[in-house]
Amino acid sequence: MSVPDPKTRLDRRAFLKTLGSAGATATFVAAAAPQSAQAATAESLRPDIAAGLTGGKWEKAVALSTAGPGGNLNWKPGDSLKFLPPEKIPRGKAADTLATLPKAKLLTIYERMQLSRKWETTFKDLFVGGKDGLYGSFHPYIGEEAIAAGVMTALNDDDFIASTHRGHGHLIAKGGDLNKMSAEIFFKETGYNKAYGGSMHITDMSKGIMGMNGIVGAGPYLAAGAAMGALVRGTKQVAVVFHGDGAANSPYFFSAVRSATNYKLPVIFVIENNFQMIGVAMSTVTPTKYISDYVKGLDIPATPIDGNDVSAVYTMAKAAVDRARAGQGPSVIEAITFRWLDHSGFAGARVGVDGAAGLPYRSDEEVRAWMSRDPIARYKALLLDRKLVSPGELDKIDADAQKTVDDSITFARNSKNPDPATTALNVYANGAVAATQFFNRQGLAG
Numbered sequence: 001m002s003v004p005d006p007k008t009r010l011d012r013r014a015f016l017k018t019l020g021s022a023g024a025t026a027t028f029v030a031a032a033a034p035q036s037a038q039a040a041t042a043e044s045l046r047p048d049i050a051a052g053l054t055g056g057k058w059e060k061a062v063a064l065s066t067a068g069p070g071g072n073l074n075w076k077p078g079d080s081l082k083f084l085p086p087e088k089i090p091r092g093k094a095a096d097t098l099a100t101l102p103k104a105k106l107l108t109i110y111e112r113m114q115l116s117r118k119w120e121t122t123f124k125d126l127f128v129g130g131k132d133g134l135y136g137s138f139h140p141y142i143g144e145e146a147i148a149a150g151v152m153t154a155l156n157d158d159d160f161i162a163s164t165h166r167g168h169g170h171l172i173a174k175g176g177d178l179n180k181m182s183a184e185i186f187f188k189e190t191g192y193n194k195a196y197g198g199s200m201h202i203t204d205m206s207k208g209i210m211g212m213n214g215i216v217g218a219g220p221y222l223a224a225g226a227a228m229g230a231l232v233r234g235t236k237q238v239a240v241v242f243h244g245d246g247a248a249n250s251p252y253f254f255s256a257v258r259s260a261t262n263y264k265l266p267v268i269f270v271i272e273n274n275f276q277m278i279g280v281a282m283s284t285v286t287p288t289k290y291i292s293d294y295v296k297g298l299d300i301p302a303t304p305i306d307g308n309d310v311s312a313v314y315t316m317a318k319a320a321v322d323r324a325r326a327g328q329g330p331s332v333i334e335a336i337t338f339r340w341l342d343h344s345g346f347a348g349a350r351v352g353v354d355g356a357a358g359l360p361y362r363s364d365e366e367v368r369a370w371m372s373r374d375p376i377a378r379y380k381a382l383l384l385d386r387k388l389v390s391p392g393e394l395d396k397i398d399a400d401a402q403k404t405v406d407d408s409i410t411f412a413r414n415s416k417n418p419d420p421a422t423t424a425l426n427v428y429a430n431g432a433v434a435a436t437q438f439f440n441r442q443g444l445a446g
């Protein structure tokens, strides 16, 4: 069996063949990358995978996450993330463009990024601290806030968004209601879904929020459909779908982008490339260096940008929105970013500490490097460096944002649990009939 040489560009076919013959289904595998910080021993992998990858001559193995971002071996050692400038203060044309926005808008961007960060951080502390007995899925967006904030700044209130399982930041950036969202996480009757949805089903059509969505890859068609509706009605509304790098590998993404290009739909595909799909190494599923390369050939704008720089996100989103409203069709924006915490829940997180450590599919060094590119700190530095706002104004927003978050949690705690009699209501099927049928099948009908 031939073994791909990980020191050079990966031979994907050989690699996947090797993986297949080793019976591996995914996750992180091993390669020799001398710059690695997090070494995994051969013993820590399934022996058949280890033997398959090394031809039995195992010497030293390291997690793939260090060979390229997220373990994407289409990156060669020494490649740099040119779209992630090392500077702490974003500069250049995008920053100049953002700086022309009215001050109130600049402050709203900052406020919504902080609300998102503080709301999720507070919930992280509540989940980890365990006092409120919280349970259920919670996919944190911490570290990715500039994407939602930048895109939403380019949208009108009546534009549509389709969100993901990682959707709290999208809702907050579009002006959603924190009280109702907190109450939903507490499963109280005052929640967005009256306690029956939880984090992944929050929807607010009054704000054009077509819903968070637990089905990976479902968003592209929802947004394309909303865009088609807007086109037919002639309303000039635009639809945006946010989704991850993993979802971009779904057939729905390809199909929706192709159809949207064909019909020149006013839709924007925003790929939040955080290089992580739960714990799957990108090398096993991603055949290109950039996800946006997937749509080459359609002749639509498809650009990787620094997703941790709100000025880059806003400027690119504004161009895409203008193009969509002018009837020129869709765009793809690949916002490069990183999530600080675990995929879902809070493994490796501690109360009062940012980021999660010790997760098996990434190195702590990688996490620290990305945390040093904190999108909020960088936006704050930009605002202050250009004297667009005063430090006192930002301090007040910080304090007010924390109070709003805390108030929403008090609201949730003080709300009632749902009445069990409402269980079968608010479902698409006729709830009462469906419940009767269910109880009959179970032999429980009274």
Ligand SMILES: Cc1ncc(C[n+]2csc(CCOP(=O)(O)OP(=O)(O)O)c2C)c(N)n1
Residues within 6 Å of the ligand: 165, 166, 214, 215, 216, 217, 243, 244, 245, 246, 247, 248, 272, 274, 276, 277, 278, 343
């Ligand atoms: C259709 C479907 N397949 C699989 C899953 C399980 N799943 C939940 S999140 C996830 C990874 C998604 O990765 P990505 O799209 O990159 O988003 P991220 O979590 O990184 O934000 C998977 C496979 C699912 N929810 N839906």
